[in-house]
Amino acid sequence: MKKQTKKVLLLGVVLLAVSETFAQGNGVAGINEATQMVTSYFAPAVQLIYAIGAVVGLIGGVKVYNKFSSGDPDTSKTAASWFGACIFLIVAATILQAFFL
Structure with a gap:
């Protein structure tokens, strides 16, 4: 056994x-x-980031217009920060797409 x-x-x-x-x-x-x-998944994600950049640009444009219309002296600083945010989103999406694909 x-x-x-x-x-x-x-x-x-x-x-x-x-x-x-x-x-x-x-x-x-x-x-x-x-x-x-x-x-x-990368192509739809990049398109989504571009769409978010467009929305951020529209919101920033409205905020800058409101500050400019009210005569706020801080308008150029606000415009630069919103424009920089839009450029960052677009450049980051493009670099990520080029790097990973």
């Missing part, structure tokens, strides 16, 4: 070792699939 238990145990160890070697081939396919999924 002891000899048969050793054979079953040896067979179990061999099966575990063989199954591990067969499972290693799926790593490359998984990495390729994940890469393709991430790159497929």
Whole structure:
């Protein structure tokens, strides 16, 4: 009985070792699939960032117009900060798209 238990145990160890070697081939396919999924999300994300930049630009334009109409001396500082935010969003989206794709 002891000899048969050793054979079953040896067979179990061999099966575990063989199954591990067969499972290693799926790593490359998984990495390729994940890469393709991430790159497929990039184009819509860049378009979304451009849309957010447009909304920020419109809001900034309204704020600057209100300050200019009221005669606030701080108008140029506000215009520069809103314009800088819009430029940052557009440049960041373009650089990310160029870097990752």
